[in-house]
Each structure stands twice: as structure tokens, then as C-alpha cells.
Amino acid sequence: MRRTRVAARSSGQPRAVLGFVMALPPLLLIAVFAGLPIVLAVGYSLGHTGGLNSVTASYAQHQHVATSGWGTFAAYREMLATGRFRTDVAVTVLVTLLSTAVVLVLALGIALNLRLRGGRVAGAIAALGVIPLFIPVVIASWAILTFYSTDGFIRSVFAQVGLDAPALGFKVVTIVIGSVWTSLPFAVLMVSSGIQSVPDAVIDAARDSGAGLLRTTRSVILPMAFIPIVIATTFTAIGVLGSFTVPYFTGPNSPRMLGVDIQNYFAAYNQPQQAIVIAVTIFVLASGIAVLYIWANFRSANSKDL
Amino acid sequence: MKRLTTVVALGAVTALALTGCAKKSGDDTAASSGGKTTVRVLISGDTNVQDLWDKGIVPGFEKANPNIAVTVELDLHGEHDSQNLAKMAAAVKGNSDSGMDLIDGGFVLQAAQAGFLAPADPSTVPGLSDVPGDIIKAGGGGGIPYRGSSVLLAYNSTKVAKPPQTLDTLLAWIKANKGQFTYNSPKSGGSGASFVTTVLDKYLSPADQQTLRTGYDQALESTWDKGFAELKSLNQYVYQGGVYPNGNAQVLQLLSAGSITMAPVWSDQFISGQKTGQIPATIKATQISDPSFTGGAAYLGIPKNSPNKAAALKLASYALTPAVQNVIATTIAGYPVIPLAKLPAQTQEIFKAAHPDTLRPTYFSQVTNDMNKAWDDKVPGK
Numbered sequence: 001m002r003r004t005r006v007a008a009r010s011s012g013q014p015r016a017v018l019g020f021v022m023a024l025p026p027l028l029l030i031a032v033f034a035g036l037p038i039v040l041a042v043g044y045s046l047g048h049t050g051g052l053n054s055v056t057a058s059y060a061q062h063q064h065v066a067t068s069g070w071g072t073f074a075a076y077r078e079m080l081a082t083g084r085f086r087t088d089v090a091v092t093v094l095v096t097l098l099s100t101a102v103v104l105v106l107a108l109g110i111a112l113n114l115r116l117r118g119g120r121v122a123g124a125i126a127a128l129g130v131i132p133l134f135i136p137v138v139i140a141s142w143a144i145l146t147f148y149s150t151d152g153f154i155r156s157v158f159a160q161v162g163l164d165a166p167a168l169g170f171k172v173v174t175i176v177i178g179s180v181w182t183s184l185p186f187a188v189l190m191v192s193s194g195i196q197s198v199p200d201a202v203i204d205a206a207r208d209s210g211a212g213l214l215r216t217t218r219s220v221i222l223p224m225a226f227i228p229i230v231i232a233t234t235f236t237a238i239g240v241l242g243s244f245t246v247p248y249f250t251g252p253n254s255p256r257m258l259g260v261d262i263q264n265y266f267a268a269y270n271q272p273q274q275a276i277v278i279a280v281t282i283f284v285l286a287s288g289i290a291v292l293y294i295w296a297n298f299r300s301a302n303s304k305d306l
Numbered sequence: 307m308k309r310l311t312t313v314v315a316l317g318a319v320t321a322l323a324l325t326g327c328a329k330k331s332g333d334d335t336a337a338s339s340g341g342k343t344t345v346r347v348l349i350s351g352d353t354n355v356q357d358l359w360d361k362g363i364v365p366g367f368e369k370a371n372p373n374i375a376v377t378v379e380l381d382l383h384g385e386h387d388s389q390n391l392a393k394m395a396a397a398v399k400g401n402s403d404s405g406m407d408l409i410d411g412g413f414v415l416q417a418a419q420a421g422f423l424a425p426a427d428p429s430t431v432p433g434l435s436d437v438p439g440d441i442i443k444a445g446g447g448g449g450i451p452y453r454g455s456s457v458l459l460a461y462n463s464t465k466v467a468k469p470p471q472t473l474d475t476l477l478a479w480i481k482a483n484k485g486q487f488t489y490n491s492p493k494s495g496g497s498g499a500s501f502v503t504t505v506l507d508k509y510l511s512p513a514d515q516q517t518l519r520t521g522y523d524q525a526l527e528s529t530w531d532k533g534f535a536e537l538k539s540l541n542q543y544v545y546q547g548g549v550y551p552n553g554n555a556q557v558l559q560l561l562s563a564g565s566i567t568m569a570p571v572w573s574d575q576f577i578s579g580q581k582t583g584q585i586p587a588t589i590k591a592t593q594i595s596d597p598s599f600t601g602g603a604a605y606l607g608i609p610k611n612s613p614n615k616a617a618a619l620k621l622a623s624y625a626l627t628p629a630v631q632n633v634i635a636t637t638i639a640g641y642p643v644i645p646l647a648k649l650p651a652q653t654q655e656i657f658k659a660a661h662p663d664t665l666r667p668t669y670f671s672q673v674t675n676d677m678n679k680a681w682d683d684k685v686p687g688k
Contacts, residue, residue, distance in 0.1 A: 024542070054399070055396050055399060057390065058395060058420050059395065059416055059419065061672055061676070083470070084682075150546060151563060151564075170551075248552065252686065252687060253491050253550050254682065254685030254687030254688070255687065264493060264678075264679075266388065267387075267493075268493030268494075268675065268678045268679070269493075269679040270416070270675040
């Protein structure tokens with residue numbers, strides 16, 4: 001018994017080493033190009049201004065320098081103490097939740113329409129939903145801003161019939177509109193491919209056993225397309241959470257989303273340490289969403305084992 | 307054990323990567339070849355500045371100095387300012403070549419502040435002897451002022467016959483004409499920053515203003531409170547009840563489209579915009595007084611360990627000669643930084659009304675950074 005175990009071990013060892021060596025280049029690449037900068041940045045946010053951080057530290061303003069070995073939370077405390085930052089976090093979360101919800105409802109609607117009704121119109125709507133993918137975000141943001149601004153299309157049309165439409169430019173609503181616009185294509189592709197792959201036979205079987213449209217959707221189609229829907233949701237949410245271009249162009253000066261804040265703190269205020277604190281905040285928020293994604297992946301991996 | 311090996315391997319790879327970089331930047335030092343020195347100019351700005359260098363400055367300089375060649379590189383709109391500053395910082399600290407010998411851009415002041423630039427004064431750059439001392443001082447010791455511009459009050463002459471002449475009457479006009487005025491957020495462009503600075507300065511003693519212009523004094527920034535309260539009270543009278551666009555250009559666009567009637571604008575953007583027709587002729591500009599809108603100089607900087615420092619200093623001094631200053635004035639509508647009397651009569655005529663010689667300087671760059679943040683915290687949406 002003991003001997004066989006030893007034998008298995010000795011034959012397994014070189015294999016494990018080989019596997020490790022084969023995985024080494026990508027691991028090193030990630031360690032050097034992503035890991036090291038992250039460690040440096042987090043270290044800087046904790047007040048470690050020496051070493052490779054000394055270049056940035058030499059021109060930064062209002063830095064908190066570590067006094068103890070592990071560092072200091074002073075930069076984090078400073079940011080959390082400003083009411084402005086707390087409002088910005090709240091707005092960022094709000095915009096993320098709203099945009100994701102709207103994107104999901106639209107994507108599901110388009111996908112279900114395509115799956116259950118089909119036909120040329122449904123196909124055209126799905127194709128229309130994908131078009132924003134081919135328009136650069138900067139141009140889209142600018143177009144959305146001018147479309148809803150005081151002298152924009154909406155207000156011009158209303159003015160023709162003597163009505164006064166609200167000017168939506170530079171509002172939080174505009175950010176939501178822009179985020180939905182830019183996130184929709186990926187969600188539509190993801191969700192509709194998931195829903196399309198539900199076999200006809202399953203839907204027919206559900207209908208044959210007397211399930212209505214709602215019941216079929218709720219109990220058969222959605223559970224079967226669950227993974228792609230979760231992926232679309234998490235990717236949309238993480239994308240909106242860290243977005244810069246859309247809120248920068250279309251949003252108000254205050255409150256602002258965190259992506260715009262990072263740029264402001266980094267460039268306009270010359271406070272890179274505080275910018276990193278914001279980046280860490282976004283990272284923490286995104287990790288929360290990422291957990292959902294990982295959980296869904298595990299679920300799908302497990303269900304394949306069954 | 308295994309972990310230790312991983313750490314060692316990681317360390318080795320990092321060291322390799324770093325030495326790789328160092329070697330490469332070392333190779334670049336061979337910019338001079340065959341006895342001819344090459345000055346590498348980096349511009350952070352718009353294409354009009356590149357044109358100025360390519361057509362207005364470089365040909366004459368190369369003709370006068372046959373053993374010096376000049377290459378010009380443009381970083382459009384200064385999008386890589388942070389990276390270029392970091393690159394220069396790393397090069398100066400590690401005493402390697404940064405790949406730039408003369409920089410024309412906004413981050414020059416930051417670099418001067420951090421001590422990365424070669425000191426500039428009339429002994430190293432002879433041309434500076436003609437430039438007012440205040441403007442040189444605002445350069446932080448390494449910045450070489452070579453052209454200026456100021457902010458003016460632009461107004462739609464079809465709606466306003468007599469524009470306000472002082473800051474107080476302007477503030478009264480803004481309150482009396484709801485939604486007809488705006489300025490861009492100070493961080494996004496100098497014209498908005500100038501309006502904010504001017505309102506803040508209204509409540510500051512001349513001595514305090516001077517301190518904030520020539521150095522960094524954080525304690526003094528508390529004197530801004532009254533000014534920020536005034537700016538905050540304007541929110542409801544500003545375009546759409548408090549919309550401050552991002553960037554000088556957005557404000558000019560609103561003004562040209564007729565969405566607003568009055569706004570602070572940069573003199574050079576305004577003059578060249580009218581030349582190209584982007585700004586209609588019905589929009590006119592004037593300077594206010596008590597206090598006037600600020601203006602400032604654009605600075606050149608030379609990294610202190612530049613291998614071609616002597617040639618770069620020569621080029622900087624050349625940019626301050628009356629001939630080049632005249633080119634700057636006529637091509638990009640920049641204010642000359644040397645006395646107007648040294649320029650041709652025709653140019654003197656154009657700039658007579660703008661008083662470029664009495665340029666009211668803006669705050670020191672670090673003070674401006676703090677002002678940008680304070681405005682964001684205290685004014686919009688409050």
C-alpha cells in the first residue's frame with residue numbers, strides 16, 4: 001500500500017513541475033505587468049512613498065506618508081471624511097444599478113421577442129440593439145449630449161409644437177442613458193445567444209403541458225439561459241461602475257461618478273495618492289459583482305459534472 | 307522552499323526587465339551625430355502650436371545655427387502629460403536621457419516645481435532679460451515664458467450693446483440675466499479658471515494675491531471662502547441653473563450657438579476662432595477691470611540632465627527674439643512676452659487694447675490644483 005503511494009507520488013512530481021513551468025510565462029507576465037503595479041499602487045495609497053513610488057511622490061500634493069511599518073490609512077480616512085466622496089460613491093452605485101437593470105430588461109425583451117415571436121421585425125430590433133457596438137464611445141457620448149441638450153433634437157421637436165421638453169444634458173439621467181446605450185450591444189448578444197440555445201422541443205413540451213407564455217419564460221427559458229444572463233449582468237455592471245467617457249462628457253459637475261473622480265484627482269488636483277484610494281474603492285465594489293460571476297461559473301461547472 | 311524560489315525568480319525577472327529598460331534609454335543618448343547636435347522639442351498642445359514651431363521658429367533657428375538640427379514631436383492636447391512628466395522624472399532621477407530636450411506644455415510648471423528642469427534666468431537664457439520678472443518668477447525657476455495669452459469677456463453684441471466694464475457690473479449682469487452666462491469648470495480649461503481666480507481675488511489683499519501667485523501657501527487658501535460663497539450664489543443664474551461645461555471649447559460653442567450671451571474666453575482661441583469663422587463676427591470681446599481677468603504665459607522647460615542642454619537653451623533664447631515674438635503674435639495670436647515697443651508697429655496696433663504687458667498672472671500651479679478641487683467641492687450642485 002505504502003509502496004504504491006510512493007510510486008504514484010514520484011511519477012506525479014515531474015508532471016506537476018512541468019505543469020508549473022508551462023504555466024510560468026503567463027503567470028510571470030501577469031505578475032510583472034499587473035501584479036507589481038497593483039502592489040506598488042496599493043502600497044502608495046498606504047503611504048509608502050519611497051522606492052519605485054518616489055517618482056510619483058516627488059510631485060504629488062497632499063500626500064500622507066507612512067509612519068509605521070505597514071503604512072497608514074490616513075489617505076482613506078481623508079477621502080471617506082469628505083461628503084463629496086461619499087455622494088460620488090452613492091451616485092456611482094445608483095447609476096450602475098439603474099443602468100444594469102434597464103440594460104437587462106431591454107436585452108431580455110429583445111431576446112425573448114426574437115426567440116418566441118421571431119420574424120423579420122424581431123431580428124431587425126435585435127440588430128439595432130447591437131449597432132452601438134460599432135460607434136466609438138466618445139462620439140456616442142457627444143451625440144447623446146447634443147441630442148438631449150437645451151438646443152438638441154428632443155427640445156427642438158417639442159418646441160415645434162409649442163411644448164417645453166426638459167433639457168436632459170449634464171444630468172445623472174444622461175449618464176444612465178449613455179451607459180445603457182453603450183452597454184446594450186454586449187448584453188443583447190450574450191442574452192439572446194443564451195435564449196436562442198434553449199431547444200424548441202423544451203419550449204414546446206412546456207406549452208403542451210399547458211404552460212402559458214409567462215410560465216414558459218419564467219420556469220423554462222430563463223433558468224436554462226441563466227449563466228449567459230448572469231455574465232451579461234456582471235459585465236455590464238462592472239463596465240458601468242468604472243466608466244469614464246460617458247459620465248465625463250454627459251454628466252453634471254457634481255455629483256460625479258468615481259471614474260471621473262480618479263481622473264480629476266490624478267490630473268487636475270495633482271493628488272495621485274487619493275486617486276488610488278478611489279481606484280481601490282472601485283476595485284472593492286467590482287469585486288462584489290465579480291463574486292456573483294464566479295458563483296455563477298461554479299454553478300455551471302458543477303451542473304456539467306452532474 | 308518553493309515559495310522562496312518563486313520570489314527569487316520573480317525578483318530576477320523584474321531586475322531583468324528593469325535593466326532592459328535602462329539599457330534602452332541609455333542607447334537613445336546618441337541623439338547627436340556627426341558633430342551636429344539635435345534638439346528634440348516636445349509640444350503638448352494643439353496643432354496650431356506645432357505649426358508655430360515647424361514653420362515659425364525652427365527654420366529660422368536652423369538657418370542661424372547650421373550645426374543644430376531641431377526635431378518637433380506633438381502630443382495632441384497634452385493627453386500624455388502625466389506619462390511624459392513621469393518619464394522625465396524617472397530620467398532625471400536615474401540620470402538617463404528622457405528623450406526630450408525642450409518641452410512646450412502645461413506640465414513644464416509641475417516639472418519646474420519638482421526641480422527636474424535646468425534653471426532659467428537671463429544668464430543662461432539671454433532673451434529673458436527683456437521679460438517682466440513676475441512672469442519669470444511664476445515659472446518656478448525652470449520655466450521659460452515665451453508667449454502669453456489672457457482671458458477676455460466675450461459677449462453676443464446682438465443682445466448686449468454695452469458689456470460690463472468691471473467685475474462687479476459683470477456679476478450684477480449675470481444675476482439680472484438668468485441662464486445667459488457660464489464658464490467651464492476651472493480644472494477643464496484656463497478661461498473658467500481665470501473667472502474663478504478673478505472672483506476669488508476680489509476678496510484678497512494685493513499682498514495675499516501676490517503670495518499665491520509666486521509660491522505655495524496652503525494656509526492662505528482659507529481666504530478664498532468669501533469668493534467661493536459668491537461663486538456658489540451664482541449657481542442659479544448660470545446656464546441651465548448651474549451647468550459648467552468641461553473645457554474652453556464647449557463654452558465657445560455654447561456662445562457661438564447662441565445658447566448663452568456672455569462668457570470668459572481665451573484671447574488666442576477667440577481671435578483664431580473668429581479668423582476661421584467658427585465664432586461669428588457678432589460675438590465681441592473686451593477686457594474687464596477691478597480686477598481684470600488673468601492671463602498667463604506658456605512656458606518652455608529643459609530637463610536638467612538633457613544631453614543637448616546648451617543647444618536647447620540657445621533655441622529657448624531664440625524664441626524670445628523680436629522676430630519670433632512677432633511670428634507668435636501674427637500666427638497664433640499669442641501675446642508677446644517682450645515689450646511691445648520692440649515689435650513692428652503693425653503688431654503693436656493689434657495688441658494695443660489687450661495690454662499684454664500688464665498681464666495679471668494666475669495662481670502658482672500647486673495653488674491652482676487646490677483651487678480646482680475646492681471649486682469642485684464647493685460650487686457646482688450646492
